[in-house]
Amino acid sequence: MDKSPIKQILAIVTLDEDVVVKGGVPIFFARDIDEQEKIASDLAKPLRGNIYALVNGVIIITN
Amino acid sequence: MEEKQILETYVLIFISMGIIVGFLSRLWMLKSDIRQYPTLPNGYLIHVTTGFIAAAVGAVAYPALRSKNYVAVTFLAAAIQQFRDIRKMERDSLVSLESSSYTPRGESYIDGIAKTFEARNYIVIIVSLATTLSAFALKKFIKTNWIIIICSVSIGFLIAYMLKQYTKGESLGDIIHIEEVPLEFKDKYNLYIDDIFIMNVGLSSTRDVLLKNGIGFILKSKNENANETIILNHRGQITALVHECSRLLGLERHIRTRRDFKTGRVGLVIVPIIKDSEKLKEIILNVPILETNRKVNLS
Structure with missing residues (x-):
């Protein structure tokens, strides 16, 4: 339905430090x-x- | 003295009869699709007025030729140009409204609406022309004017009826079944209806809202006929459907559709403002099948 523009992960919210590797995306514990x-x-509101x-x-926030 | 009169009384009567019949048939056709468009009251007035002009053009065409006024035919051409502009006008105004709506109509739907308005003006011309033409033809056989009037008026309305039937589109209700299905979350956050995945919902509060207020439908073509599945799975068709649902019932939060590629079914989840699944069902079944999307049966 939507014209799919390139989606990006804007932020990651995690409980467990071990499951995410620190990359270019802000990670919140x-x-x-x-x-x-x-x-x-x-985070999603602004x-x-x-x-x-x-x-x-893990919860991710995308645009 | 009589000879030199520009319009004889009966010609005047026939012309005004053609105009009235054409005009009435335009009013009649406007009424039938008030559900979708045009908007009241101004959009309505625009189409009534152009319908009147179309009726006048159709009604005077034959008398003008009859008085050897061949220039009059060029007016017909000019009028047709005007009516093509109606299509453009409709399309432009609908396209400009797209960005202000949460769920766009979609270009296929707009194209269908615009074409319909143009076509209806032509129907009016044809009806008016047929009415006056038949009146002049009957004049040769019948001397009493009021009998002629009755005959031609009925011929005019008959043609209007036939053209209306001919241009009438089908609606989704003719080709699909719908079934209300409860929403459920699998692996906690994936929203499914039946076995169709709809979307991933990350927040438990949103999940609760969806479970409480959401309505899920599965749309399935009536026959295992490839054509019907193709029509249902057309993107413009689904956009039109989503638009109608959210416009008529309001959109509290989400509306999402998802196709099931294996079976050709379409899953629809909506959180409407008016939570009435019967109404929603009726709306879905009454969504027109878009003209661009219509298919002649292959089998």
Whole structure:
């Protein structure tokens, strides 16, 4: 449906340091799931991004 | 003295009869698609007025030729040009509205709407022309004017009816079944309806909203006929469908469609402002099949 422009990961919110390798994207650590979701939704608002979850518990925010 | 009169009374009567019949048929055709377009009241007035002009052009065409006024034919050409501009005007105004809507109509839909408006003006010309033409033809056999009027008016309306039937498009209800399916999340964050993946939702609060207020539908072609599946899976068609749903029921948050490539089904999830799945069903079934998308049966 949407014309797919190039999507990029804008930020990563994770509980577990081990599952992400530090790359070009800001990574935020959270203490628990509630905080993780709160951070994700806070980040998505100014970035106008979409929030997606991954199987390993990481939340990514894309444009 | 009688001879030199520019318009004899019966000619005047026949012409005004043609105009009235054409005009009424335009009004009649406008009424039938108020669900989608034109907008009331100004869009409506524009089309009533151009319909009246079209009726006048059609009605005077034959009398003008009859009085050996061949120049009059060029007016017809000029009028046709005007009506082509109606298509352009409709298209431009609809395209300019696209960016202000959450869910665009889509260009195929706009093209269909614009073409319909142009075609309806031609229908009016044809109806008016046929009405006056038949009146003059009957004049040779019948002497009483009011019998002629009754006959030609009915001929005019008959032609209007036939052309209306001919140009009438089908709607999605003719080719698809829809089925309401509960939403469910698999692996916690992947939204599925039945076995069609719709989207990934990362936040649990959004997931709760979707589960509480979301409505899920699966659209499936009635027959296992390839044509119907192709029509359903056309992008412009789905855009038109999404537009109609969200325009008529409002959009609280999401509307998402996803095709199932294996079976040709389409999954639709919407969180409307008016949460009425019966209404939604009716809307989906009444979405017109776009003219660009229509297919003649191969089999």
